[in-house]
Amino acid sequence: LFDHSAEEVKKICAEVGVDPISAHVPYDELDADPEKTIAAYAEIGCKYIAIPYAVEERRPGAELFNDTVEGIRRFAAIGKKYGITFLYHNHDFEFKKVGDVYGLDLLYSTLTPDELQTELDTCWVNVGGEDPAKYVEKYSGRAPVVHLKDFHMSGKGKPAKLYQLIGIDDGAQDAEEEEAFGFRPCGYGVQNFPEILEACKKAGTSWVVVEQDQPALNKTPLECAKMSIDYIKEINK
Template sequence: MLPIMLQLYNLRDELAVDFEGTLQKIAALGYRYVELAGLYGKSPKEFKAGLLTAGLTAVSAHVPYRDMLADPENVMDRYIEIGCKYIVIPYLIEADRCTSPNYEGVKKEIAKLGELAKKQGAILLYHNHEFEFQSYHGKYALDDLYDSIPADLLQTEIDTCWANIGGVDPGEYILKYRGRSPVVHLKDFYLPEGLSPENMYELIGQAKQAGPNAKGGFEFRAVGYGRQDIPAILKAAEEAGASWVVVEQDLPTPGKTPLECAKDSIDYLKGLQ
């Protein structure tokens, strides 16, 4: 089994209320590594100290693309100071996607960010959603992105839920980027047959009109409790040369807390060992 990270976005509300206590609870579940999504008002020194006290290590961080553009060196430095090896572009707003006339410029800016990350001893990754699986110049927009930027400047963080919803087999898609997939997002979900997932999820900083995890609709699930073939995804990740897998669940399973879901996920994964 590859080392397991927990994406702290899963517990964003809890961390905002009780930062140190929530980190302790995460460690008590058996997690030792985390992926960041914001600093919750803490300085890098304070954040790192909280992790150290809890016995946790930061490996990667989701950092908004436009935040990095505004002050790339200082923004990256904050996360590198905490110990993050990977800096991840988590999401592109509509104005920066392949449907925008700005997109070719966006790709050039991402390449520049990759160069800066490399210079600072980190690795830039891109975390997909489902919209990158639309056609762009005869291929998936996500493939175009990776074709346009060298692997030493941009590597993958394939989100297996959105890859599945985007229409590809997650394991096969991870293997497509063998040697370029150091971090893989394990994300499970439930989707009733015949129901479209469009506009049924929440993204960082953006709430969609139709809420996810509504009764009878799309639901994020703990890893191993949804429709994903997790053993096949893990096998593909190992064969592709991944170094880490990440437990991510944007919203808790109905009737459960985020912490309970985090426990369900790691218990399931440890049960596969």
């Protein structure tokens, strides 16, 4: 919360008219003091807490995966007391196979829907090689929040240092890689959002959230957000 109290954040959200439906909270922050952390987000008014990223050793098939699963079970049990549902926010690395299944599917087959719901990031599903609309439908009844994110990617293939764009240090990204991949406002990239929104309706999704990790097209972050929201409203009339 960047040194703000839950009470302060709740007040700020009310003042600017933001409905704080969900928050991304790192696994280690939850693990350090789950009761206190979950209680704070409940006070703000969040209905969902999403684990936003898995470090390599905690990913499906890795050495700490079982420990991570048990941690999520513990968080989910505490979350129930506060009316908070836990989600997991995917990237593309969960679309590597562990045995015969994707890591993402292994995670959701290991934990029950009562313990963990999806927060499918449609950009990363696509970058991972799958159809976002079909993946949303695959998790019908387990996809309460879906992230709508657009992007462009050239035919050169996926950049090696992709996560530099979302603030994760995987080495400096060179100009060629930066040109090969970039985030875009919704409707200005490659995603088929009419299909994705239809899939969300079929899946029983409660919230779709516009996400863009970096501004683009010489626009500010808020200008990009407005472009995305205007586009989504237009195609969802």
